[in-house]
Amino acid sequence: MAQVVKIVDEVASLVGEPDIADRLTVTGPADVLPSLYRVTTVATASVAAAAVGAGRLLAARTGGGPPDITLDTRHAGAAFRSERHLRIDGKAPPGPWDPISGYYPTADGRWIQLHCNFPHHCNGVLDLLGAPNDRAAVERVIRRVDAAPLELELQAMGLCASMARAEPEWAEHRQAGAVADLPLIEVSRLGDAPPARFAPTETPAAGLRVLDLTRVIAGPIAGRTLAAYGADVLRVGAAHLPEVHGLLVDTGFGKRNAFLNLRVAADARRLRELIASADVLLQAYRPSALDRLGFGPDAVARMRPGIVYASISAYGRQGPWSGLRGFDSLVQTASGIVLATAEAAGASSPVPLPAQALDHGTGYLAAFGVLDALARRVHEGGSWHVRVSLARTGRWLQDLGHHDTLDLPDPTADDVDDYRSCLSSEFGELSYIRPAATVAGVAPRWLSAPAPLGTSQAVWSAPR
Numbered sequence: 500m501a502q503v504v505k506i507v508d509e510v511a512s513l514v515g516e517p518d519i520a521d522r523l524t525v526t527g528p529a530d531v532l533p534s535l536y537r538v539t540t541v542a543t544a545s546v547a548a549a550a551v552g553a554g555r556l557l558a559a560r561t562g563g564g565p566p567d568i569t570l571d572t573r574h575a576g577a578a579f580r581s582e583r584h585l586r587i588d589g590k591a592p593p594g595p596w597d598p599i600s601g602y603y604p605t606a607d608g609r610w611i612q613l614h615c616n617f618p619h620h621c622n623g624v625l626d627l628l629g630a631p632n633d634r635a636a637v638e639r640v641i642r643r644v645d646a647a648p649l650e651l652e653l654q655a656m657g658l659c660a661s662m663a664r665a666e667p668e669w670a671e672h673r674q675a676g677a678v679a680d681l682p683l684i685e686v687s688r689l690g691d692a693p694p695a696r697f698a699p700t701e702t703p704a705a706g707l708r709v710l711d712l713t714r715v716i717a718g719p720i721a722g723r724t725l726a727a728y729g730a731d732v733l734r735v736g737a738a739h740l741p742e743v744h745g746l747l748v749d750t751g752f753g754k755r756n757a758f759l760n761l762r763v764a765a766d767a768r769r770l771r772e773l774i775a776s777a778d779v780l781l782q783a784y785r786p787s788a789l790d791r792l793g794f795g796p797d798a799v800a801r802m803r804p805g806i807v808y809a810s811i812s813a814y815g816r817q818g819p820w821s822g823l824r825g826f827d828s829l830v831q832t833a834s835g836i837v838l839a840t841a842e843a844a845g846a847s848s849p850v851p852l853p854a855q856a857l858d859h860g861t862g863y864l865a866a867f868g869v870l871d872a873l874a875r876r877v878h879e880g881g882s883w884h885v886r887v888s889l890a891r892t893g894r895w896l897q898d899l900g901h902h903d904t905l906d907l908p909d910p911t912a913d914d915v916d917d918y919r920s921c922l923s924s925e926f927g928e929l930s931y932i933r934p935a936a937t938v939a940g941v942a943p944r945w946l947s948a949p950a951p952l953g954t955s956q957a958v959w960s961a962p963r
């Protein structure tokens with residue numbers, strides 16, 4: 500019980516509402532996912548924060564008071580591993596991991612992690628190493644080089660790799676300092692706009708229009724969460740960009756899926772037309788990538804005063820690594836999580852968290868920031884920029900301290916059956932973890948199954 504109170508305290512500080520315990524009920528055990536870290540706390544608190552954001556938007560639209568929220572830690576823990584629990588026609592989809600991805604021992608007795616799930620990242624790594632596409636061959640090359648210079652070289656080429664550091668070593672790193680100086684969820688005003696007049700509704704984000712320009716896990720979770728609270732979410736990708744199939748399905752609930760190649764003038768014009776009546780734009784590309792295509796936050800706020808623009812990055816908006824591409828697991832490796840866990844577990848190689856917790860946490864925190872900013876739009880107007888990062892979410896987890904529950908049994912697929920729902924889709928019959936929490940007694944839910952890539956028209960689903 501005392502531990503669950505800690506989770507509620509964590510939500511209070513996330514959402515800036517010291518009395519949140521008056522209207523937030525958390526049930527279930529304090530620890531569900533076995534870890535050296537408080538992963539269940541981060542899961543429950545970030546899912547709860549998104550629910551609080553939805554409640555604030557609901558209250559702003561109806562003129563009522565902020566509603567009650569409930570959440571069970573077991574459901575939050577299952578939601579944090581949604582991609583592992585997804586079944587398509589009764590089977591788990593293929594995993595995202597390319598055989599070359601993973602941890603490699605280096606000449607100086609350290610470890611480096613390569614992230615090679617996208618073909619262009621994999622080919623770049625193999626070219627730089629001068630190795631064929633064969634794990635044993637890559638291992639032989641890496642055993643002859645030291646970790647730090649290799650990390651530097653890979654990062655300089657824009658490739659995805661991290662040297663495993665101990666937590667104290669990361670604490671000394673300039674990027675760790677830069678990340679620690681950032682708020683966990685940064686919300687800043689992009690410009691002026693009159694207060695929004697969203698129609699009163701029983702579903703927090705009903706009728707609101709979200710452009711989801713994100714891939715993989717963190718950003719798509721934010722879009723999926725807004726869809727669960729009723730938003731019209733249009734996911735915009737491009738045919739030439741690589742994707743991870745199973746993740747597309749898992750994070751595609753409640754979204755339509757369109758292609759617009761922003762390098763083609765007519766498609767870029769179409770996106771500008773969509774932005775003109777959008778409420779939210781989510782983006783999770785390499786920092787500044789969309790600015791170069793004319794869709795950075797300032798440009799979008801000029802196109803659409805009143806927009807809430809959310810940016811999700813790997814390493815945060817400042818510091819020497821701020822421009823780097825990155826994935827959850829690489830942040831876990833760089834920041835000491837995998838070595839600390841290996842030491843606690845008595846393992847001889849790095850051990851990651853029991854969930855892509857930085858991705859999922861960052862996704863829900865982005866959703867909270869967006870929903871909260873939408874509520875602010877009702878009260879005070881303005882265009883808003885919400886910024887979150889995998890590394891800052893990781894800092895939050897590490898700041899909660901070590902709390903060894905590695906001996907807990909890992910929840911199995913059967914353990915999460917209570918939280919499953921089913922939907923028919925073009926991919927097959929989907930069995931998935933439904934969205935966690937209730938807001939004013941109502942559970943968020945997805946009204947549509949994921950759409951295959953590029954199969955939707957780039958239009959809003961309903962006129963205004």
Ligand SMILES: CC(C)(COP(=O)(O)OP(=O)(O)OC[C@H]1O[C@@H](n2cnc3c(N)ncnc32)[C@H](O)[C@@H]1OP(=O)(O)O)[C@@H](O)C(=O)NCCC(=O)NCCSC(=O)C(=O)O
Pocket residue numbers: 617659712714715716717718735736737740759760761762783784785786788789791792811812813823824825826827828855858889
């Ligand atoms: C995920 C990534 C590492 C993937 O790297 P890349 O595949 O190399 O993509 P980049 O973002 O670097 O670049 C994509 C390029 O596509 C361009 N781009 C984007 N959308 C479009 C459309 N619609 N049309 C045309 N071009 C487009 C964009 O401007 C870039 O152009 P150029 O500028 O010309 O290159 C990175 O996007 C990233 O660091 N994102 C922020 C953090 C994040 O979300 N990480 C993953 C979370 S999931 C996770 O961690 C996990 O699964 O584990």
